[in-house]
Amino acid sequence: MPTVKVRVAVNGYGVIGKRVADAVVAQDDMELVGVADIAPDYRLRVAAERGYPIFASVEDRRAALEAAGLQVCGSFDDLLGAADIVVDCTPKKVGASNKPRYEQAGVRAIFQGGESHELAGFSFVAQVNYAEAIGRPFARVVSCNTTALCRVVHAFSSRGWSRRARAVLMRRATDPWESHVNGMINTAIPETKVPSHQGPDAQTVIPGLDIVTMAGSGPYNLSHLHFLMVETTRPVGLDELRDALWQEPRLAFVRATDGLGALNSVMELMRDLRRPRGDMWEVAIWEDSLASDGRELYLTMQVHNESIVIPESIDAIRALTGIEHDSGRSMEKTDASLGIVKSFLPTTSPAPTALPAPGREKVEAK
Numbered sequence: 001m002p003t004v005k006v007r008v009a010v011n012g013y014g015v016i017g018k019r020v021a022d023a024v025v026a027q028d029d030m031e032l033v034g035v036a037d038i039a040p041d042y043r044l045r046v047a048a049e050r051g052y053p054i055f056a057s058v059e060d061r062r063a064a065l066e067a068a069g070l071q072v073c074g075s076f077d078d079l080l081g082a083a084d085i086v087v088d089c090t091p092k093k094v095g096a097s098n099k100p101r102y103e104q105a106g107v108r109a110i111f112q113g114g115e116s117h118e119l120a121g122f123s124f125v126a127q128v129n130y131a132e133a134i135g136r137p138f139a140r141v142v143s144c145n146t147t148a149l150c151r152v153v154h155a156f157s158s159r160g161w162s163r164r165a166r167a168v169l170m171r172r173a174t175d176p177w178e179s180h181v182n183g184m185i186n187t188a189i190p191e192t193k194v195p196s197h198q199g200p201d202a203q204t205v206i207p208g209l210d211i212v213t214m215a216g217s218g219p220y221n222l223s224h225l226h227f228l229m230v231e232t233t234r235p236v237g238l239d240e241l242r243d244a245l246w247q248e249p250r251l252a253f254v255r256a257t258d259g260l261g262a263l264n265s266v267m268e269l270m271r272d273l274r275r276p277r278g279d280m281w282e283v284a285i286w287e288d289s290l291a292s293d294g295r296e297l298y299l300t301m302q303v304h305n306e307s308i309v310i311p312e313s314i315d316a317i318r319a320l321t322g323i324e325h326d327s328g329r330s331m332e333k334t335d336a337s338l339g340i341v342k343s344f345l346p347t348t349s350p351a352p353t354a355l356p357a358p359g360r361e362k363v364e365a366k
């Protein structure tokens with residue numbers, strides 16, 4: 001066990017922040033020095049049940065937290081003073097207004113996908129660009145959809161296969177905790193801006209990638225559904241496609257023939273596997289819908305928006321603080337601590353080919 005632990009603060013204890021906090025606690029090289037928020041509702045009170053030190057992100061919210069019975073451990077400046085790095089999980093654009101506070105306190109900061117690339121100057125997906133993040137003061141973990149696209153496309157771009165990628169994203173309407181507030185019913189809403197933000201966002205992580213995304217959202221809240229088409233630089237057969245996906249970290253196959261034919265059944269599997277909050281940190285790819293016509297590859301995949309960026313947030317902590325320079329070692333540590341797998345049902349679903357278990361030796365990015 002490491003003798004010196006990185007001291008981590010989490011600002012914003014919502015969908016992403018509470019998962020990041022739990023994941024930090026699961027690392028043997030990190031210490032959660034506190035979580036901060038402005039809302040004294042059940043979420044922060046669960047943090048109190050877990051024994052996490054609680055801080056008010058904004059001083060004039062401190063009284064409201066205390067009135068709810070929360071023991072506030074100090075000012076936000078006290079929290080930043082006790083931290084080496086803060087993971088900002090506040091709502092879109094709030095992170096940007098927090099950056100000067102982090103700079104003033106001299107702490108490194110990780111922002112989430114609601115913030116712009118320019119805010120942090122660096123956009124992160126662990127298996128793509130960990131080495132470039134080492135020692136940086138700031139990084140942005142890209143959005144859930146962009147993280148998924150980068151992980152999957154990296155399996156092809158790192159092999160020099162990707163000529164152009166096109167993806168259609170059917171996004172969830174809202175998150176489960178706020179479905180009573182922001183849900184939609186009996187409709188689907190196409191985004192009229194093409195490309196949708198995820199394509200340009202993926203290019204901030206994989207420079208030069210030819211990718212266009214179109215998106216819309218529908219009346220469900222379990223996760224996102226992606227259809228990805230990749231034109232390849234040479235014919236790539238189905239076996240090669242399967243092998244490349246098998247070797248790429250944090251992707252896992254599901255099969256409709258196993259009864260996993262829809263978003264809800266895959267999430268039910270996560271609950272059956274007794275995962276915390278039913279989370280799925282991996283991108284689930286339908287193995288039985290993989291296709292290749294010698295010119296293009298076709299993939300259908302599921303992205304659990306609430307949890308997919310949690311492993312990246314943990315790896316980003318190691319990269320920015322420099323406690324681990326090896327991306328493979330960091331990812332392995334993160335995966336082992338959270339329970340991230342290559343196969344959801346390894347006893348009954350053997351590897352897709354006679355390949356050895358996936359290693360972390362990466363094919364160098366082209």
Ligand SMILES: NC(=O)c1ccc[n+]([C@@H]2O[C@H](COP(=O)([O-])OP(=O)(O)OC[C@H]3O[C@@H](n4cnc5c(N)ncnc54)[C@H](O)[C@@H]3O)[C@@H](O)[C@H]2O)c1
Nearest residue numbers: 012013014015016037039057089090092112114144305306
């Ligand atoms: N929800 C998702 O599916 C998802 C997926 C990937 C990335 N993200 C990104 O993660 C970030 C956080 O999103 P979320 O879904 O967790 O939001 P959320 O609304 O669930 O949580 C945000 C939390 O921040 C708190 N907050 C609000 N203003 C604050 C302030 N000034 N200071 C401190 N805390 C404040 C809120 O009370 C809330 O607890 C955003 O950038 C979002 O785009 C969200």
